[in-house]
Amino acid sequence: MDVSTMINLLGVRLEDPDEKKFTPSFKTTALNNGQLKVAQRLNRNYLTELQYLDTTKSLGGVGYIALSGLTKGVLNGAEGILKVKVSGTTGKYCTRIDISDLKDTQNTYLQGTVENPLFYIFNNRIYVLPLATVNIDVWYLQAPPSMFYLLNVIAYGGGTTVNVEITSGQGTNETDNDTYNGLIMYSNERQSWHIVTDYVAATGKTTVVPASAGFGANTIFFKSNPYDGFDVDGVESTLNQALHENIVTMAEAEAWQMDRKLDRWQAAMSAADAEIKLLNERYVGAQGIGTKGDNR
């Protein structure tokens, strides 16, 4: 479900399709909060789209790396760190320990070594033992990228083939050319559909077909569909499609919070929670390898 569909669905649920009380900007914020909440509450095995691997991260000679030094923001803080491994083909996986286990590492049989590396998380940092470890690979859950909806544009070009330029700083991709090629774009100014045929990331210049002579300073939004296979951050939620409706319900709950009808808030929140609870209940872990007796 793309963001434009989510916004519209949220609008009718809030009995405000004309957007008098709940603006698109507020609804976009509520949806972004909604997807964050859904991701936080679900069993992590439903969130494979959020998993991220950062390789060869330097410990800077101090034996730790700050979570802020990772490429993506981490979901759920320390709980979002799934695995740590010493970099390189011969590097071992690190065993996670709790802060309360630190005293144990002073026992020579239990201390961190190259063959038995350990890690723990403290002060928003990943600490690795032995301290001599140089680089690590970090497997973690990233916070879901923000979704965006209405984008401010200005015209560029001239004559009968005026196209649009997306103003910078609105969350769109500003590094990868052609990111939005092939997507549908709707111009609120012209009230017309267009297909993006070229996108220059550095400038936001977007060439569309059919072009129009009438583009000026106004807004556009992108549209996508479940069968199109486009996977563009921001235009759709990064979470699995099966969770998109739950995001809308969670956003609905947040929106009703600013209304006197608290029963609507409770009804929406309990509906979203009931689905998450059922999903978490039905999760069955992998059989795994080796003997039992651990927390696998």
Place this chain on the structure above:
Amino acid sequence: MTLEDMVDLLGLRLEDAEEKKFTAGFKIQALNNAQIKLANMLLNPYLTELQVLATSQTATTGVLAIDDILAYDVLRGSEGILNVKISSGKYFHKIDLTDLKKTENSFLNAATDNPLYYVFQNRLYVLPTSITTVDVLYLKIPAHLDNSFTCVAVPDTPTPSTFIGDDSQSLSAVNDHYNNTVIWSDEYSSYHVVTGYAGASRTFTVGPGATDAFGNSTFKFVTDGFEELRTSNVTSELNSSLHELVVSLAEAESWAMDSDQERRKTAQASVLDEVRALNAAYRKADGIGTKGDERTNVQA
């Protein structure tokens, strides 16, 4: 139950048979959301219609990007991967990320005779990494409830910007009736805007042109309400015994936009109760070998 039946039944349940408050477009969206939610909550054995076998998928240095290679989107992320097998070889054993450390033990590490896999970052990792071709059994997202129209190549001189619709599919006879609407080409997996339509011959002219001439295939309307046409030809992929549940779940979503929240709660609760009953009623196969492990749980 066809999509048309579902829309009509939903209309009655919402006491809005004449579609004054709940439009057909909204109801189709609610039904689409509902069938995905239902599939998400049910145990896998109830979803055999969504099971797909993708054979001979290439793993590059032990990695297979799920979205890029599999033909359909996977339901539930890593939970939707049911089994993996070396093409013409052994089945893989699924492990969790927490088991990776154990693979460093020489008795537990992966081998061609004991291959292992795990899912991370929407990718399927196979061990040992020397394995290059695998078969993947997975659950797909149920197909969107929308309708495909027949696309016919222009006789003699097919072009990338023109195709002909099927006369028998109730397309309009009015010139330019579909102008400015967006269509999706199933043949080229691309969007196009209709820039001209000849009603007498059902000929569509689109821009931008496709990457090659339109052949005999199918297309879908995406905007302007035309996507709601011919709902009597569409059926949910889920088992027919689940269709009524799809309608009930869509009913719950529809009542969410009404002040009568009791209706929403009642519809939602009835669906969740039935899903729980179905999940509880499931009996695992006896399987083979000795008991004491969680063998069949993995399949559920």
